[in-house]
Amino acid sequence: MKPFLYGIRYIVNRRIFRQDTPLICGLVLHNKCNLHCRHCQVNSRDTDAMSFEEATRVIDAFHKEGGRTLYLEGGEPFLWKDNGHGLEDIVSHSHEKGYHTVVIYTNGTFPLETLADMVFISVDGLREKNDFLRGRSFEKIIRNIRASGHSSLYINYTINNYNKGDIQEFCRYFDGIPQVRGVFFYFHTPYYGYDELYIGTEERNKIIRELLTYTGRYKILNSRAGLRSALKNNWDRPLDICRVYEAGKIYKCCRYNEDPELCRQCGYLSYAEIHQTLRLRPSAIRNALKYF
Ligand code: SF4
Numbered sequence: 648m649k650p651f652l653y654g655i656r657y658i659v660n661r662r663i664f665r666q667d668t669p670l671i672c673g674l675v676l677h678n679k680c681n682l683h684c685r686h687c688q689v690n691s692r693d694t695d696a697m698s699f700e701e702a703t704r705v706i707d708a709f710h711k712e713g714g715r716t717l718y719l720e721g722g723e724p725f726l727w728k729d730n731g732h733g734l735e736d737i738v739s740h741s742h743e744k745g746y747h748t749v750v751i752y753t754n755g756t757f758p759l760e761t762l763a764d765m766v767f768i769s770v771d772g773l774r775e776k777n778d779f780l781r782g783r784s785f786e787k788i789i790r791n792i793r794a795s796g797h798s799s800l801y802i803n804y805t806i807n808n809y810n811k812g813d814i815q816e817f818c819r820y821f822d823g824i825p826q827v828r829g830v831f832f833y834f835h836t837p838y839y840g841y842d843e844l845y846i847g848t849e850e851r852n853k854i855i856r857e858l859l860t861y862t863g864r865y866k867i868l869n870s871r872a873g874l875r876s877a878l879k880n881n882w883d884r885p886l887d888i889c890r891v892y893e894a895g896k897i898y899k900c901c902r903y904n905e906d907p908e909l910c911r912q913c914g915y916l917s918y919a920e921i922h923q924t925l926r927l928r929p930s931a932i933r934n935a936l937k938y939f
Contacts, residue, residue, distance in 0.1 A: 669712055672890050673718045674718070674719055676720070676724050678721060680721060680723045684782065685779075685781075688839055695894055718752060723754050724752065747764075749765075750764065753769070758795070768800060769802075771804060771805055792827060803833060804830055806833065808845065821865075828937070834916065837909065868938075870923065883922050884918065887900065
């Protein structure tokens with residue numbers, strides 16, 4: 648109930664009083680990861696891992712600015728440690744501070760037991776495609792999902808040139824796993840240039856239209872309004888109400904926000920959702936409520 652009421656207050660304050668308090672705050676705990684995915688180069692970013700003291704200081708500062716939703720990412724957040732502190736200490740501190748929703752983004756290869764409110768697990772296709780893109784991990788991820796007692800597990804699927812044909816089969820597969828509450832689709836963003844995974848506009852739009860026919864049939868978390876906005880490529884960006892902290896710096900929207908051409912090609916569709924929710928599009932609001 649608290650996050651719901653907060654969301655309504657937030658929308659009113661933003662639309663009527665033009666407040667720009669952060670809606671979503673993120674922390675990059677470190678860039679270490681046990682996988683070496685083809686599309687990801689964060690483990691080559693030359694930044695220090697966050698200390699527990701730094702993490703709590705930033706969490707407190709975001710809270711003071713009005714932030715109540717926090718996400719923790721890496722690298723792989725379950726690998727993060729500092730001087731006897733682990734990920735759960737950060738989750739507990741955030742709850743004690745007053746965050747309504749704490750989210751973890753993980754590659755799913757560690758046991759999915761946490762006090763965080765939501766866990767998003769990256770899976771980029773069924774076994775063959777996922778393991779080609781992310782390294783051999785599919786079996787382990789599915790085992791961890793099935794063994795988890797967590798009640799809010801979601802899948803993030805990033806569509807690229809290699810896995811674009813798996814979408815419907817993937818939706819069917821995860822419909823059969825009751826622990827998974829939904830699948831959110833993104834598109835590969837060419838953060839490091841136009842590589843072989845990048846899908847051009849025409850084909851991307853074809854896939855979005857395909858996704859529009861699947862909403863309602865499968866546990867898809869993208870709303871129709873969000874997908875239509877992706878089709879028009881017209882959501883606001885960089886989205887300044889989403890902040891992410893890494894190594895002493897706060898970025899608006901994401902860590903790669905200085906290239907307008909990259910932003911124009913952005914496949915980070917959850918920001919299209921947020922934009923549509925703030926514009927009070929009914930399907931985006933309905934889908935946002937599915938998280939609670
Ligand atoms: S690439 Fe641009 S639009 Fe996409 S998440 Fe990053 S800053 Fe936002």
